[in-house]
Amino acid sequence: xxxxxxxxxxxxxxxxxxxxxxxxxxxxSVESAQVQVCELSRHFFxxxxxVGTAGAMSVRAVAAAGASPAKQLVVVTxxxxxxxxxxxxxxxxxxxxGTAVHTPPQRAKISDCAALFLECHxxxxxxxxxxxxxxxxxxxxxxxxxxFRISHMEQLKALPGNGGGGxxxxxxQDELVVPIIDNTPTxxxxxxxxQRVLSENPTACAVIVRRxxxxxxxxxxxxxxxxxxxxxxxxxxxxxMHMLGV
Ligand SMILES: [Zn+2]
Numbered sequence: 001x002x003x004x005x006x007x008x009x010x011x012x013x014x015x016x017x018x019x020x021x022x023x024x025x026x027x028x029s030v031e032s033a034q035v036q037v038c039e040l041s042r043h044f045f046x047x048x049x050x051v052g053t054a055g056a057m058s059v060r061a062v063a064a065a066g067a068s069p070a071k072q073l074v075v076v077t078x079x080x081x082x083x084x085x086x087x088x089x090x091x092x093x094x095x096x097x098g099t100a101v102h103t104p105p106q107r108a109k110i111s112d113c114a115a116l117f118l119e120c121h122x123x124x125x126x127x128x129x130x131x132x133x134x135x136x137x138x139x140x141x142x143x144x145x146x147x148f149r150i151s152h153m154e155q156l157k158a159l160p161g162n163g164g165g166g167x168x169x170x171x172x173q174d175e176l177v178v179p180i181i182d183n184t185p186t187x188x189x190x191x192x193x194x195q196r197v198l199s200e201n202p203t204a205c206a207v208i209v210r211r212x213x214x215x216x217x218x219x220x221x222x223x224x225x226x227x228x229x230x231x232x233x234x235x236x237x238x239x240x241m242h243m244l245g246v
Contacts (some may be wrong), residue, residue: 004041027127028221033059034088034109034220040130041083043225049061049132050083051230055213056111057191061093062119070097074121078108096122112187116194116215117164123198125216128224136235140178143242148208150234153174158230160218178231179204183212206231 014120028036037057044050044057056077056118063072075090077083092110098118103110111117117129140148150156156170170176179191179201190209205227206216216231218224 001081008186027060029060033061034091037075037091043087044132045083049242053080053082054133055112058117059128072096076114077111079111082110090112100202103111115188120217124217127219128221129217130224130228133213134232136232137208138237140210140235141210146180148178152240155233156228162169178206178208180208180210182210
């Protein structure tokens with residue numbers, strides 16, 4: 001009952017804060033964000049990118065009226081729960097400053113990626129962050145150094161250009177650059193490397209973690225999904241080109 005009350009209170013408090021960097025209209029209600037996290041989790045499980053409890057997601061919700069930026073809300077997946085089994089009541093709700101607003105009483109602790117997600121939400125004002133263990137991302141991380149680069153591909157048009165998600169998309173002839181960082185024993189230890197990537201690559205919409213997977217962020221949940229799918233397509237294409245000696 002306490003859980004339902006806490007979630008209902010958060011939902012009732014959630015209204016659009018128009019002053020929020022001009023992007024508040026892109027954020028979801030808490031209820032909608034919970035549904036989207038469950039749908040994304042199932043979708044990426046079915047694509048084989050989040051098998052065996054791997055991966056994590058977060059979707060930002062609208063802020064409570066008058067809330068400071070630090071108190072705006074983010075829905076985050078729990079740790080160690082199969083993604084295809086998630087339901088809204090399994091999900092954690094935290095403020096942008098990391099303060100827990102709602103912790104599911106009968107489910108696992110919050111994802112170890114939470115600090116990484118919040119860093120993306122805070123610095124990029126993105127609506128969603130998706131983390132998967134895409135095999136294509138892992139494979140390209142074994143073939144490249146500190147970045148994956150590709151140009152002259154039609155699928156590039158689905159990815160953000162110099163606006164980093166808020167402006168025009170890349171064009172056919174443009175070069176996509178996805179930074180690559182080395183893995184760490186635990187996911188939260190990736191934070192310093194992620195912070196460096198976000199600082200040094202202001203237009204990037206993703207980072208590959210070597211021998212681990214991929215983090216993708218976007219200004220809407222739908223765009224974040226499109227970015228991830230397009231990146232995986234380009235990773236697979238480059239791997240096939242590599243095998244063909246193209
Ligand atoms: Zn992971």
